[in-house]
Amino acid sequence: MCRLEASGVLAIDRLSDQGQPRPAVAVVGCGNWGGNHLRVWAQLGSLVAACDSDSERLAAAGRGNPGIRLHPSAEAAFADPAVDAVVLATPAATHARLARAALEAGKDVLVEKPLALDLEEARSIVALASQRSRLLMVGHVVEYHPAFVALADLVAAGELGPLRYAYAHRLNFGRVRTEESALWSFAPHDLSLLLRLLPGPPLEVACHGGAYLSDGVADVTVMMLRFAQGVRAHVFVSWLHPFKEHRFILVGERQMAIVDDAKGWDGKLVLYPHRVEWTEGRVPVAEQAAAVAVPVAPAEPLAEECRHFLDCIRTRSEPRTSGEVGLGVLRLLDAGERSLLAGGRSVVLTGGVPAGPVIHPTAVVDDGASIGDRSHVWHFSHVMSGAVVGEDCTLGQNVFVGSRARIGNRVKLQNNVSVYDGVELEDDVFVGPSAVFTNVPNPRAAVDRRAQFVRTLVRRGATVGANSTVVCGVTLGRYAFVGAGAVVTRDVPDHALVVGVPARVQGWRCQCGKPLELVAGDVACCPSCGRRYRRDDSGAVVPER
Numbered sequence: 111m112c113r114l115e116a117s118g119v120l121a122i123d124r125l126s127d128q129g130q131p132r133p134a135v136a137v138v139g140c141g142n143w144g145g146n147h148l149r150v151w152a153q154l155g156s157l158v159a160a161c162d163s164d165s166e167r168l169a170a171a172g173r174g175n176p177g178i179r180l181h182p183s184a185e186a187a188f189a190d191p192a193v194d195a196v197v198l199a200t201p202a203a204t205h206a207r208l209a210r211a212a213l214e215a216g217k218d219v220l221v222e223k224p225l226a227l228d229l230e231e232a233r234s235i236v237a238l239a240s241q242r243s244r245l246l247m248v249g250h251v252v253e254y255h256p257a258f259v260a261l262a263d264l265v266a267a268g269e270l271g272p273l274r275y276a277y278a279h280r281l282n283f284g285r286v287r288t289e290e291s292a293l294w295s296f297a298p299h300d301l302s303l304l305l306r307l308l309p310g311p312p313l314e315v316a317c318h319g320g321a322y323l324s325d326g327v328a329d330v331t332v333m334m335l336r337f338a339q340g341v342r343a344h345v346f347v348s349w350l351h352p353f354k355e356h357r358f359i360l361v362g363e364r365q366m367a368i369v370d371d372a373k374g375w376d377g378k379l380v381l382y383p384h385r386v387e388w389t390e391g392r393v394p395v396a397e398q399a400a401a402v403a404v405p406v407a408p409a410e411p412l413a414e415e416c417r418h419f420l421d422c423i424r425t426r427s428e429p430r431t432s433g434e435v436g437l438g439v440l441r442l443l444d445a446g447e448r449s450l451l452a453g454g455r456s457v458v459l460t461g462g463v464p465a466g467p468v469i470h471p472t473a474v475v476d477d478g479a480s481i482g483d484r485s486h487v488w489h490f491s492h493v494m495s496g497a498v499v500g501e502d503c504t505l506g507q508n509v510f511v512g513s514r515a516r517i518g519n520r521v522k523l524q525n526n527v528s529v530y531d532g533v534e535l536e537d538d539v540f541v542g543p544s545a546v547f548t549n550v551p552n553p554r555a556a557v558d559r560r561a562q563f564v565r566t567l568v569r570r571g572a573t574v575g576a577n578s579t580v581v582c583g584v585t586l587g588r589y590a591f592v593g594a595g596a597v598v599t600r601d602v603p604d605h606a607l608v609v610g611v612p613a614r615v616q617g618w619r620c621q622c623g624k625p626l627e628l629v630a631g632d633v634a635c636c637p638s639c640g641r642r643y644r645r646d647d648s649g650a651v652v653p654e655r
Contacts (some may be wrong), residue, residue: 132192133218133423134158136179136187138208140167140249142285143222144199148175150416151197161187184208188215195245195423198222202290209246213238215649218245220419223434225300227290229444236433239561240470240488243507247419248436249428250302254414256406257369257378258303260639261360263622264381264404265307270362273308276343280357281351291328293319293446302431303358304345310338311459311484317446318454322350333446354495379404405640425576426543427524428504434486457582467499479511482519500537512549514563524576532563532582539568542594549582569604571621578613591619603650605643618643618651626651 136159137147144162151157152175160171172180181187187196188211195218198208206226212219225248226232239246252258262271276314278300287295304312312335321332328599330348337343342437356371366382383399415431422429429435445457467481473491475481482501487493489507496513499505503517506525514531521535524543529535532549564582568574572586575594586592590602593609594618595633602608605626607617618626620636620643628634632645641652 132156133420134192135195135197136161136181136190136193137171137197137199138162138184138187139199139201140164140171141199144197145171146412147197147199147416149322150273150410150413152411153413154416154420156420158192159187159190171332184211188212188217193217195220195419199249202227202294206235208353209235210238213242213244216242216244218247218419218423220247220249220416221436222249223302223436224248224290224294224440224443225433226440227294229437232433232437236437237557245419245422245426245429246432246433246436247422247441248433249415250298250431250435250439251411251415252299253302253306253431254418255369255371255408255411256414256638257371258358259622260379260404260406261358261367261369262306263639263641264367265360265362267621269365269381270360270367272339273341273360273362275341275361276304276308276359278343278345279355280345280347281353281355282349283351283564284349286323286329286349287327291319291321291331291447292347292349293317293328293331293333293450294443296349297331297333297345297446298439298443300347300358300418301442302435304335304337304343305435305438305442307360308337308341308343312337312442313447314456314458315442315445316456317449318453319450328450330452331446333442375406375408377403379406405635407637407640409638423504428522430505435502473505506543518570524596530563531560533566533568535568536570536572539574540572541568541574542578544577545574546577546579547582548579549581572602573619573623589619589621589623591623602650605651621653 116580132155135151136158137144137151138161140160140162148160148171157175157178161181161184162168163428168180174266182336196212198205200208200220202224205221209219227390248407280296314336317331318331319328321328329350333345335343357371361365366384368380369378381402381404385397388393405475419432445459449455449457453630454624467485469475469487470489472489473487475493476495478495479493479497481499485499485503487505491505491509493511494513497511497515499517500519502519503521505523508526509523510528512531513615515529516534518535518537520537521539523541525542526544530547530549533547547566564580566580567585570588574592577595578592579597581599584598584601586602587604589605591607592598596609596613597611599612605618606613606615607619620626620641622639624636624638626634626643634643644654646652
C-alpha cells in the first residue's frame with residue numbers, strides 16, 4: 111500500500127492489502143523500459159533489487175530507489191536469496207539465456223516480449239519452467255490495457271457477433287532497433303491479441319516488408335494471417351512512419367470495434383453498429399450507424415500487468431500471458447520471418463500451433479475420454495474414460511477428471527483439483543489450486559454410494575477460489591466468485607461473491623471479475639469495463655438489459 115507522508119514523500123509498505131508480505135522482485139535491465147518497471151514495482155511495494163551491467167544506470171536506479179540491492183550482474187541477482195521473482199527488461203537477444211538462468215536459480219520470471227528469438231529455444235524454456243514448477247510470464251503488456259480487456263469481454267459476450275476480420279496498425283517514427291526487426295519488436299503486441307480474440311489457431315501466414323536502414327533488419331512489415339472459419343487479419347508495423355498510430359480494429363457481423371490508443375480514455379474503445387442490408391435484387395447496401403463509445407476506466411497497462419504477476423506468484427496460478435501464450439506468438443513470428451525471407455510466400459502452419467490436445471508424457475488419458483482441440487493436460491493428471499473436456503482448456507498438475515464429469519470450453523483447472531462424477535463445469539470456469547468438489551452428501555468408507563452421486567453445476571464464467579470446498583448438489587451461478595477457503599453448502603446466485611464457512615454472500619462481482627459497488631442500494635456500474643447492473647426483486651444483482 112502507498113501513503114503520502116507529511117513531507118510529501120511517497121512511502122511504500124511491503125505488505126499486501128491482506129497484511130501479507132508482498133513477493134520480492136528484482137528488475138534486471140534498467141534502460142528505457144526497465145526504468146518503467148523500476149517505477150511500477152516500487153509503487154507496488156515489491157522492488158527489492160535492480161541489476162544492470164552499466165554502472166551509471168545501476169547507480170541511477172539506486173538513487174531513485176534508496177535501500178534496494180544493486181547487482182552488477184544477472185547471476186548475482188538470481189543468486190540473491192531475498193529475491194522471489196525477476197523481471198527481465200534486457201535486449202531481446204538476451205531473453206532466452208537470462209530466462210533459463212533465472213528459472214534454474216528457482217525464481218519466477220516475467221520476461222519482456224519476445225520470449226526468445228529462436229522458436230526451439232523458447233520451447234525448451236517453457237518446458238523448463240514446467241519442470242521446475244516456476245511461473246513464466248511474457249510481457250505482452252497490451253493484453254492488460256483496459257480498453258483491450260473491455261474489448262475481449264465484449265467478444266466473449268458475443269456483442270460483436272461472429273468475427274470476420276481484424277487489422278492492426280502499430281506505427282511510429284521512433285527508436286530504431288538493429289538487433290531485431292520491426293516485425294519482432296512491434297508485431298508481438300497485436301499477434302497476442304489476435305490469438306486471444308480470433309477463432310481457432312492461425313492456418314496460414316504471409317509477410318512482406320523492407321529493410322531501408324540496416325541490411326537484413328526490416329523497418330516496415332505487413333503480415334497477413336488466415337484463421338479458422340474464414341477469418342482473416344493483417345498487422346502493419348513500422349518505425350519509419352511520420353506519426354504515431356496504434357489502432358486495432360475488429361469486424362464482426364453485428365458490430366465493429368476500434369481501439370485507438372491515441373484517443374483519450376473516453377474514446378479509446380468505440381463500437382460501430384453498422385449493418386449491411388440486401389435489396390430484393392440481392393444487392394448489398396451499407397447502413398451506417400452512429401459510433402458508441404464504451405466506458406473504460408483509466409489504468410496504466412504496465413501496472414495492471416505487474417499486479418497480475420504478483421497475484422499469480424501469490425496464488426501459483428498460470429499467468430494470462432503465460433510462456434505457452436508467448437510461444438504461440440513466437441510461432442507466428444517465426445512463420446512471418448520465413449515468409450519475409452521467401453519474398454512474401456505463404457507459410458502454411460501444419461503443426462506450428464497444435465490443433466489437437468496437448469498431453470504431457472506423465473499424464474494418463476484413458477481410451478474413451480474426449481478432449482477438445484488446443485486443450486492442455488499437464489503433469490501426473492488423469493482423465494478417465496467417458497469424461498468430456500472441451501476446447502482450449504488447461505488441466506494443471508495432478509488433476510483428476512471422472513468418467514461422468516463434463517467440462518466446457520476454456521476452463522482452467524489449477525493444480526490438485528479433482529472433478530468427480532456428477533460435476534459439470536460450463537464454459538470459462540476457473541477453479542483454483544486444491545479446490546474440492548464432493549459427489550455424495552453423506553460419505554462412508556464402508557457404504558458404497560456410487561449410485562447416489564448428486565449433480566453439481568458450475569455455471570459459465572464462475573471462479574472457485576483456492577482450497578475452497580463445493581458440496582455436491584449446489585449450483586454456482588454465472589460469474590459467481592467463491593473466495594479462497596470457503597465451504598459452499600447452498601446455491602450461489604449469479605455474480606455473487608461468497609466467503610467463509612459456511613459460505614455467505616459478501617458482495618457482487620462483474621462479469622470481468624471486478625467488485626461491484628451498489629449505488630443507492632440497487633444499481634452498479636463496473637469501474638473497469640463499464641457494464642451496468644441492478645438489483646432484482648429477489649435481491650440478486652443482475653445485468654441491465
